Amino acid sequence: MADRFWSISAGQNKTLVAETGTTTAGAHVEVRITYDNAALVGNKQLALLLLQLVEQRIVEETWPPA
Numbered sequence: 415m416a417d418r419f420w421s422i423s424a425g426q427n428k429t430l431v432a433e434t435g436t437t438t439a440g441a442h443v444e445v446r447i448t449y450d451n452a453a454l455v456g457n458k459q460l461a462l463l464l465l466q467l468v469e470q471r472i473v474e475e476t477w478p479p480a
Contacts, residue, residue: 416449 421441422431432438447461
């Protein structure tokens with residue numbers, strides 16, 4: 415699989431977002447995108463749309479999640 419991970423912890427800013435090929439232990443938030451999925455190959459806009467849908471779900475749900 416061709417996975418890319420982006421991770422960040424509380425108190426950091428966008429310059430400290432780590433982009434790696436493996437998961438980052440201890441990160442507060444981590445996103446994985448699998449590029450070998452036919453729908454996402456060369457489709458950055460779709461990846462961004464999917465992230466927006468996740469964001470929308472977090473906004474609409476109670477916090478913290480059950």
